[in-house]
Amino acid sequence: MSSPAAPGGVDRVRALGVETTGIEIIDETERTARPVDLFWPWFAANVSVFGISYAAFVLGFGISFWQAALVTVIGIVISFALCGVIAIAGKRGSAPTMILSRAPFGVTGQKIPGVISWLVSIGWETFLSIMAVLATATVFERLGWGGGTGVKIVAAIVVAAMIVLASVAGYHIIMRMQSYLTWITGIVTILFVVIAAKHVDWGKVSALPSGPWQAVVGALVMLMTGFGLGWINIAADWSRYQRRDANGSAIVFWNTFGGAVAPVLLVLFGLLLAGSDDAVRDGISGDPIGALAQVLPTWFLVPFLIAVILSLVSGAVLGIYSSGLTLLSLGVRIPRPAAALVDGVILTLGTIWVVFFAENFLGPFQSFLITLGVPLAAWAGIMIADIALRRRDYDEESLFSAAGVYRAFDWVSIGTMTVMSVLGWGLVVNNFAADASWNNWQGFLLEPLGLGTWNATDGYWEGNWPYANLGVLLALVGSFVITYVARRKTVADQEQARGGASYAGRSPLDGR
Numbered sequence: 001m002s003s004p005a006a007p008g009g010v011d012r013v014r015a016l017g018v019e020t021t022g023i024e025i026i027d028e029t030e031r032t033a034r035p036v037d038l039f040w041p042w043f044a045a046n047v048s049v050f051g052i053s054y055a056a057f058v059l060g061f062g063i064s065f066w067q068a069a070l071v072t073v074i075g076i077v078i079s080f081a082l083c084g085v086i087a088i089a090g091k092r093g094s095a096p097t098m099i100l101s102r103a104p105f106g107v108t109g110q111k112i113p114g115v116i117s118w119l120v121s122i123g124w125e126t127f128l129s130i131m132a133v134l135a136t137a138t139v140f141e142r143l144g145w146g147g148g149t150g151v152k153i154v155a156a157i158v159v160a161a162m163i164v165l166a167s168v169a170g171y172h173i174i175m176r177m178q179s180y181l182t183w184i185t186g187i188v189t190i191l192f193v194v195i196a197a198k199h200v201d202w203g204k205v206s207a208l209p210s211g212p213w214q215a216v217v218g219a220l221v222m223l224m225t226g227f228g229l230g231w232i233n234i235a236a237d238w239s240r241y242q243r244r245d246a247n248g249s250a251i252v253f254w255n256t257f258g259g260a261v262a263p264v265l266l267v268l269f270g271l272l273l274a275g276s277d278d279a280v281r282d283g284i285s286g287d288p289i290g291a292l293a294q295v296l297p298t299w300f301l302v303p304f305l306i307a308v309i310l311s312l313v314s315g316a317v318l319g320i321y322s323s324g325l326t327l328l329s330l331g332v333r334i335p336r337p338a339a340a341l342v343d344g345v346i347l348t349l350g351t352i353w354v355v356f357f358a359e360n361f362l363g364p365f366q367s368f369l370i371t372l373g374v375p376l377a378a379w380a381g382i383m384i385a386d387i388a389l390r391r392r393d394y395d396e397e398s399l400f401s402a403a404g405v406y407r408a409f410d411w412v413s414i415g416t417m418t419v420m421s422v423l424g425w426g427l428v429v430n431n432f433a434a435d436a437s438w439n440n441w442q443g444f445l446l447e448p449l450g451l452g453t454w455n456a457t458d459g460y461w462e463g464n465w466p467y468a469n470l471g472v473l474l475a476l477v478g479s480f481v482i483t484y485v486a487r488r489k490t491v492a493d494q495e496q497a498r499g500g501a502s503y504a505g506r507s508p509l510d511g512r
Contacts, residue, residue, distance in 0.1 A: 022336035023328045025396045026094040026240050033241040035250035037175065038087065041238050042080070042258030044178035045318050046227070047185050048311035049192055049304075050131065051263045053288035054226060055270025056281045061219040061467065063211035065271055071220040072267045079228020080259035083235040084252030085384050090236030091246050092387075093394035096322070097236040098329040101379070103394055103494075104386040104487065105417075107402040109409040113379040113417065114330050117233040120372050121323035122343055124230060125163070125316040126350040131289050132159045132312040133355050138290025139305040143298065149356070156351055162313045164344030167320040168337045174317055181314045186262075188307035193269050196295045205275035214464035221469040225373050227263050229472075232380045234322035320344055367436035374424040377472045378417045381479030386413075389484065389491040405494045412486050420479045424471035427451075431467075433459045 058068045089100045098117055102110040136155035140146060166174055239251055273295070274281040283291030289308055296304055324340035332339065398404025426445030429452075433440055443466060446452040452466035461467065 022339070023096050023099050023325055025399075028244075031094065031241055031243055033239075033246075034243065035246050035254045038238060038242075038251065038254040039258035040182055041175060041178045041318060042083075042231075042255060043262060044182040044185065044311075045231075045315040046259050047182065047189055047262035047266075048315065049189060049266065049292055049308060050289060050312065051266030052192075052270035052273060052292060053284045054223070054263075055267050056274040056284040057222060057226075058219045058267065059208070059271065059274055059281065061211060061215040061222075062209075063215050063219060064208045065205050065275055067210055067216050068219060068271050069268055071216055071223060072271070073264055075220045075223030076227045076263050076267070077256065077260045079224040079232075080256045081228070081252060082380060082384060083228050083232050083259060084255035085387060086232055086235035086380070087239035087251050087255045088236075088248045089383070089387050089394075090239030091242040091244070091248070091251060092390070093236070093396065093399065094240050095236075095394075095396070095399060096240065096325040096329060097234055098326045099399055100236055100394060101383055102399050103390075103406050104382050104410060104413045104483070106407050106409040106413075107399070107404070109411075109414050111330055112414060113233075113375070114326055116372055116375050116379070118323055118326040118330065120230075120233060120376055121319045121326060122346055122350075123368070123372070125319035125323070126347045126354075128312045128316040128319070129156075129159055129163065129347055129351040130354050132309050132316075133351060134287055135289035135293075135308050135312075136305060138287055139293055139301050142293055143301055152355055156348070156355060159309060159313060160344065160348040160351060162309075163316045163320055163347065164341060166313075166317045167324065167340040167344055170321065170336065170340075174321060177317075178314060181310050185307045185311040185314070188303050189262075189266070189311075191300070192292075192296070192304060192307075193266075195297065195300060196269075196273055196292075199277050199280075199295050200272045201276040202272075205272055208275055212464045214468045217470070217473075218468040221472050223267070225370070225377075225469075225472060228259060229373065229377060229380065229476075231259070231318075233326075233376060234318065237322045237325055238318075316347070320347060367430055367432040367439045370428075370431065371425070371439060371442065374428060374471055374475050375417060375421040378420040378424065378475040378479040381420070381476045381481075382413050382416060382483045385480045385483035386487065386491065389488055390495065392495045395494070405497045410487075410490070412490070413483065416479050416482045416486070420475045420482070423478070424475035427471035427474055428469045429461050429466045 055068070055072075058072065063071075086097065090097070093100045093103075098110065098114045101113060105113060133152055133155045136159075137148075137152050140151045145151070166177055235255065239255070242251065274284070277295065280291055280295060283294065289312075293301060293304060320343050321340055323343045324336060327339045327343060328334070328336060334342070395405050398406045402408035423445070425442050427443070429443040429446070430436060430439040443452070443454070443461065446461070446463075446466050447454065452461045452463035455462050
């Protein structure tokens with residue numbers, strides 16, 4: 001199916017240098033990507049020193065280095081592997097993630113998870129932009145160049161311009177850009193590790209006491225949510241250009257390897273650094289990136305800042321590009337570049353508001369985004385189960401018609417997502433209780449189930465279970481199990497009602 005927005009096809013797209021293809025099915029002539037090509041966008045978006053900062057959050061659960069190292073490897077790898085499974089849908093359907101999600105939710109019903117996905121993408125990419133601006137101000141202040149309003153204004157303009165321009169340009173330019181950013185940010189990050197390694201005190205790190213296994217689970221969930229699950233709603237956006245004969249297992253591997261290899265190594269080093277240096281560990285909560293600069297010599301601050309900005313911009317570009325596609329999937333009838341521009345403007349305004357005007361916004365902002373992580377996990381469980389059940393490519397025409405085999409609404413999926421989200425919210429707590437008291441309704445199942453007690457006087461939960469964030473795992477696993485059982489016949493009927501390439505008798509991970 002050729003793009004109506006791009007008469008002349010792929011030649012015109014490449015001549016302009018701007019991808020005009022939107023949410024429609026990718027033309028067969030444009031499906032030339034190989035599984036290994038997925039390494040570049042995922043690696044570039046995740047090879048960031050911000051991963052080192054995550055180590056302080058992990059140790060904040062009160063666990064030992066070895067406990068933290070174990071959950072780092074397991075949590076990050078598994079979460080990106082789940083993204084890889086979602087990416088298989090992109091190869092099978094040649095469409096963005098939220099269009100393919102119409103198969104389990106219905107063409108109209110998909111708008112429910114679509115709105116959540118759009119808010120999550122916009123929110124997290126705005127957060128990355130904010131981190132880039134704050135890091136710039138911190139480094140400039142350390143260099144003695146001033147880190148006041150003027151610096152922040154220039155930084156906000158430059159960061160926003162880079163994100164918006166790349167997002168508007170689209171897939172082909174982003175893929176080329178990410179391959180270059182991988183080398184630049186990778187080299188500087190390695191230099192950072194070499195320079196900061198002298199601050200590691202193994203004796204102090206190894207002496208960190210072990211924590212209860214509930215705390216280990218909490219750290220695991222945080223890592224899964226902060227890494228792979230934070231990208232899972234856009235995973236198929238980058239695999240829709242894959243060749244039809246691309247092997248599913250290879251897609252999962254390169255998606256997982258590209259996304260996980262840098263974060264695993266960086267968080268592991270971060271555990272050594274944060275476990276050794278109390279000043280770094282304490283400073284990360286206020287300025288996750290800038291706090292790392294205090295261990296660096298002055299001569300390295302500028303390369304460090306450049307790498308930080310590029311890595312954060314790289315991640316934000318992927319998110320804004322995909323949020324634009326999600327906006328189109330919700331029924332907004334504008335060209336894809338315009339959709340990316342709209343979301344880029346929202347990101348810019350959000351960054352300006354938080355950095356310059358909102359004195360107490362960052363905590364509530366993060367609380368809001370974390371809250372959306374529960375229904376996103378429920379959606380992921382449903383989508384992964386749907387992919388596992390299918391043995392044929394998607395019916396492309398039906399993805400755009402409520403009269404097709406996927407119908408307007410799938411009430412089983414909608415009901416599953418709703419119920420599992422509510423139950424999930426009941427088993428997670430608001431980590432920003434003081435700054436976002438309006439969100440303290442979460443965790444309403446903890447006391448009835450005897451898993452914790454709310455200390456209203458001091459504003460925190462008592463017990464080991466509350467901060468384990470079991471609700472995210474419940475939403476993910478519960479939605480998968482329910483969907484896999486309850487929708488088996490529905491998926492079989494859908495595939496029997498239409499033609500397409502069959503995967504009968506083969507693993508969903510296999511190629512055709």
